[in-house]
Amino acid sequence: xxxxxxPVQPFDLSRHxxxxxxxxxxxxxxxxxKAGRIPHIWCAGCGLGVVLNAFIHAMKExxxxxDQVSVVSGIGCSGRAAGYLNMDTYHTTHxxxxxxxxxxxxxxxxLRVTVFSGDGDLFAIGGNxxxxxxxxxxxxxxxxxxxxxxxxxxxxxxxxTPIEAKTSTTxxxxxxxxxxxVGLAAAAGAVYVARxxxxxxxxxxxxxxxxxxKRGFTFIEVLAPCPTGxxxxxxxxxxxxxxxxxxxxxxxRHGCEPQDAELDIRKRIVVGRFVDVDKPxxxxxxxxxxxxxxxxx
Amino acid sequence: MAGxxxxxxxxxxxxNGDEASAEGALAAGCTFFxxxxxxxxxxxxxxxxxxxxxxxxxxxxMEDEIASMAALLGAxxxxxKAMTSTSGPGFxxxxxxxxxxxxxxxxxxxxxxxxxxxxxxxxxxxGQADVMQARWxxxxxxxxxxxxxxSPQEMFELTITAFNLSERYRQPVFILSDEIVGHMYEKVVxxxxxxxxxxxxxxxxxxxxxxxPFLAEEDLVSPMACAGEGYRVHVTxxxxxxxxxPVITDVAQERLVRRLVDKIRKNARNIIRVESRLLxxxxxxxxxxxxxxxxxxxAVEQARSKGIKVGMLRLITLWPFPSEHIRCxxxxxxxxxxxxxxxxxxxxxxxxxAGNRAQTVLLGMMGGTMHRPDEILDVIEEFAR
Numbered sequence: 147x148x149x150x151x152x153p154v155q156p157f158d159l160s161r162h163x164x165x166x167x168x169x170x171x172x173x174x175x176x177x178x179x180k181a182g183r184i185p186h187i188w189c190a191g192c193g194l195g196v197v198l199n200a201f202i203h204a205m206k207e208x209x210x211x212x213d214q215v216s217v218v219s220g221i222g223c224s225g226r227a228a229g230y231l232n233m234d235t236y237h238t239t240h241x242x243x244x245x246x247x248x249x250x251x252x253x254x255x256x257l258r259v260t261v262f263s264g265d266g267d268l269f270a271i272g273g274n275x276x277x278x279x280x281x282x283x284x285x286x287x288x289x290x291x292x293x294x295x296x297x298x299x300x301x302x303x304x305x306x307t308p309i310e311a312k313t314s315t316t317x318x319x320x321x322x323x324x325x326x327x328v329g330l331a332a333a334a335g336a337v338y339v340a341r342x343x344x345x346x347x348x349x350x351x352x353x354x355x356x357x358x359x360k361r362g363f364t365f366i367e368v369l370a371p372c373p374t375g376x377x378x379x380x381x382x383x384x385x386x387x388x389x390x391x392x393x394x395x396x397x398x399r400h401g402c403e404p405q406d407a408e409l410d411i412r413k414r415i416v417v418g419r420f421v422d423v424d425k426p427x428x429x430x431x432x433x434x435x436x437x438x439x440x441x442x443x
Numbered sequence: 444m445a446g447x448x449x450x451x452x453x454x455x456x457x458x459n460g461d462e463a464s465a466e467g468a469l470a471a472g473c474t475f476f477x478x479x480x481x482x483x484x485x486x487x488x489x490x491x492x493x494x495x496x497x498x499x500x501x502x503x504x505m506e507d508e509i510a511s512m513a514a515l516l517g518a519x520x521x522x523x524k525a526m527t528s529t530s531g532p533g534f535x536x537x538x539x540x541x542x543x544x545x546x547x548x549x550x551x552x553x554x555x556x557x558x559x560x561x562x563x564x565x566x567x568x569x570g571q572a573d574v575m576q577a578r579w580x581x582x583x584x585x586x587x588x589x590x591x592x593x594s595p596q597e598m599f600e601l602t603i604t605a606f607n608l609s610e611r612y613r614q615p616v617f618i619l620s621d622e623i624v625g626h627m628y629e630k631v632v633x634x635x636x637x638x639x640x641x642x643x644x645x646x647x648x649x650x651x652x653x654x655x656p657f658l659a660e661e662d663l664v665s666p667m668a669c670a671g672e673g674y675r676v677h678v679t680x681x682x683x684x685x686x687x688x689p690v691i692t693d694v695a696q697e698r699l700v701r702r703l704v705d706k707i708r709k710n711a712r713n714i715i716r717v718e719s720r721l722l723x724x725x726x727x728x729x730x731x732x733x734x735x736x737x738x739x740x741x742a743v744e745q746a747r748s749k750g751i752k753v754g755m756l757r758l759i760t761l762w763p764f765p766s767e768h769i770r771c772x773x774x775x776x777x778x779x780x781x782x783x784x785x786x787x788x789x790x791x792x793x794x795x796x797a798g799n800r801a802q803t804v805l806l807g808m809m810g811g812t813m814h815r816p817d818e819i820l821d822v823i824e825e826f827a828r
Contacts, residue, residue, distance in 0.1 A: 152693075213673055239542075244507070249520075250518065274510075275513075
């Protein structure tokens with residue numbers, strides 16, 4: 147075979163040392179963001195920036211340097227969060243952030259390994275991995291941004307889409323029952339379970355800080371507006387209109403049974419810290435039981 | 444074995460191929476194993492679950508093979524040498540994250556003890572039909588390294604080789620074994636630790652401020668900054684530039700994916716290994732690998748005793764394919780005979796490289812058993828001059 151391949155253009159490092167990098171550092175949170183990566187790709191009114199910002203503040207509150215934390219994400223709009231953070235970040239395949247994070251956390255138990263991903267990624271294609279990671283109690287912190295649809299692919303139905311809601315693949319209304327994410331995570335064995343919205347920013351930062359402090363599998367669901375994908379077909383208005391719904395319909399009920407934590411953004415949204423228990427992690431049990439016995443043989 | 448906490452069990456052992464592969468991994472410095480039970484590869488996982496904890500390593504049984512492969516990549520980025528073992532159905536599930544491993548340039552080793560497919564197929568009986576899947580199984584273009592052991596001793600040795608190649612070229616490396624070699628018990632000699640060559644991870648020595656994570660060195664591979672080492676690297680399965688950041692353009696695609704293909708293609712001479720037997724005067728050559736090469740060797744010896752000028756080329760490396768070896772041989776031999784347990788996979792490669800200069804004869808079978816020496820001998824006698 148005679149091969150005639152397209153030309154390869156050489157890499158130009160100077161293009162990376164651009165105007166953005168010169169301005170980097172002007173904002174107090176820039177130390178947590180990679181130089182030259184902002185502006186982000188998210189739509190106006192999207193809640194993802196709020197969640198990312200809350201995570202940075204939680205790290206600050208816990209006095210964690212970026213070298214003590216690693217973020218793993220899956221695919222989708224929320225999957226892009228990893229690429230903006232100034233730390234070791236891994237943008238994996240669709241649904242596989244949790245098992246990737248499991249391997250990373252077991253190899254480096256000193257790192258705070260956090261999964262930052264969406265409802266479709268974590269509960270549809272990645273659902274099996276999530277429940278098993280919770281069951282094992284691996285030391286992985288999951289932040290699940292729930293916007294009730296697949297945003298990046300253009301607003302399709304997700305396992306969180308409410309009954310009757312319209313999406314680009316449920317034009318006549320959704321007939322599938324949605325998952326209750328906090329109920330599922332708690333039933334699978336998560337040691338910390340909370341739900342907040344992007345309106346509850348201070349509670350969210352507090353919960354993220356608590357989960358970063360905790361050993362084991364933690365789960366935080368954050369409701370976030372998706373004005374482009376979900377709001378438009380469901381006539382929910384702009385991002386600000388969703389924030390108003392969050393304010394009007396949310397009810398803080400710490401300690402509520404996660405299975406009973408109602409979620410209907412037009413009527414009642416139960417938020418709060420639902421589960422906060424302590425039990426040994428997979429890694430700790432492995433060290434204390436398996437390794438000890440194996441060495442004694 | 445109980446009570447032996449050493450990574451390298453120097454001495455003579457009676458092991459099956461699966462167990463020997465596990466010992467090879469430990470000798471190569473493997474400290475992380477994630478897997479899912481599957482016949483006929485389970486003995487690798489069982490051996491690792493018993494041996495790793497005492498050595499300070501970590502064994503985890505994941506919920507499926509997709510998760511196993513993902514955990515391997517995570518552990519490798521955490522600095523561990525990582526391995527999994529599986530068979531056809533699991534290998535199919537791993538393909539997604541094998542592609543991620545290629546794109547993220549993540550060293551790790553995948554052992555595939557081949558059984559007959561498709562689908563669930565023959566769970567406890569031999570096959571060799573995953574050879575092309577190993578080459579092309581995950582979507583997109585990338586270079587592949589796969590080795591094919593023919594004995595428990597080679598399962599030990601080539602597992603070490605696989606780890607070394609995965610660290611040198613920074614990608615998942617496959618051990619394409621088969622049920623017969625995996626379950627066969629033979630003597631395995633494990634040398635002293637200081638006689639085993641183990642290649643380390645290519646570490647970064649630069650200052651983090653001027654580190655470009657995917658800027659390749661002369662051999663088209665870049666050193667690897669793992670998690671928590673202070674380099675703050677972004678690693679993605681998206682097409683990315685040398686900084687590691689996603690760049691969704693044809694220019695970035697050409698530069699990255701061309702390098703992923705070229706790093707194996709251009710280093711092929713340093714990777715490929717074959718075993719040549721009686722080729723000097725041969726006009727017929729049997730090309731075989733894995734368990735079938737054992738029958739082929741016997742058939743070639745029987746044919747020689749009958750005065751037939753036949754030789755054998757045993758493929759130790761399946762990918763990259765030893766194209767130059769076949770091309771050179773095709774200048775002087777008339778026939779290649781390729782016995783394999785499939786409907787022709789390596790035979791296509793042999794035919795491609797032989798061109799019109801020599802004919803290629805496939806001796807195929809669909810699996811469940813391997814070729815007997817007399818079956819190969821019959822074909823040698825039919826086609827030899």
